[in-house]
Amino acid sequence: MIVELLLVLGGLALLVLGGDLLVKGAVGLSLKLGMTPLVVGLTVVAFGTSAPELLVSLSAALKGSSGIAMGNVVGSNIANVLVILGITALVSVIVTKGHDLRESWGMMIFASLLLIAVAWTGEIGRIEGAILLLALGAVLWRQLSTGRADEAEVDGTTLGAGWGRIALWLGLGLVLLPVGANLLVNGATEIARASASARR
Numbered sequence: 001m002i003v004e005l006l007l008v009l010g011g012l013a014l015l016v017l018g019g020d021l022l023v024k025g026a027v028g029l030s031l032k033l034g035m036t037p038l039v040v041g042l043t044v045v046a047f048g049t050s051a052p053e054l055l056v057s058l059s060a061a062l063k064g065s066s067g068i069a070m071g072n073v074v075g076s077n078i079a080n081v082l083v084i085l086g087i088t089a090l091v092s093v094i095v096t097k098g099h100d101l102r103e104s105w106g107m108m109i110f111a112s113l114l115l116i117a118v119a120w121t122g123e124i125g126r127i128e129g130a131i132l133l134l135a136l137g138a139v140l141w142r143q144l145s146t147g148r149a150d151e152a153e154v155d156g157t158t159l160g161a162g163w164g165r166i167a168l169w170l171g172l173g174l175v176l177l178p179v180g181a182n183l184l185v186n187g188a189t190e191i192a193r194a195s196a197s198a199r200r
Helices: 002-033 037-062 066-091 099-120 126-146 163-199
Strands: none
Touching: 002 037, 002 163, 037 066, 037 126, 037 163, 066 099, 099 126
C-alpha cells in the first residue's frame, strides 16, 4: 500500500509541475508569436494535454473497442467543462467578456453538435472522420488568423524567455503530464483493488 500511495503522490506532484511548465511555456510562446494566450490554449495546450487521450482512443479503436474510444472523448469533454472549469472557478475568477472567448464558445457548441450529428448516423467512419478533421482545420485557421497579442500581465521570467527555454518548458510539461497521470491512475487503481480485496 505504501508503494501505491507514493505512486499517487508522485503522480500528483508531476501533474502540478507539468501543468505549471506547460502553461508558462504556452504563455511565452503566445508572446513570441504575437497571439493571445487563448489561441495558444486552443492549440498547443489543448493538443498537448489531449495526446494521452488520443493514444488511448486509437489503441481502443484498433482493438475493436470503439465504445471505449467514444466514451473517452465524451467523458473527457464533460470532465473538462464541469470538473476542471468548476474547480478553476473556485480557485480564481475566470473572465468571460472577451470577444475571442465568446467566439470560441460558438465553436465549441458547433463541435458538440457536429459530433451528435455524425454519431446519430449510427457509425463514425472515414468520411465522418474527414469531416471532423476539416472542421478542426477551419477552427484552427480562424483562431490563428485572428489571434493577436493582448495586454495581459505575465511574470517577468516568462516575458523575457527565449525560444530555447520556452521549448524546454513545453517539452517537459508535455512529458510530465502524461507520466504523472499514468502514475496517478496506476496507484489509485491498485489502491482500489486492494481495498476491494480487503472487504471480501
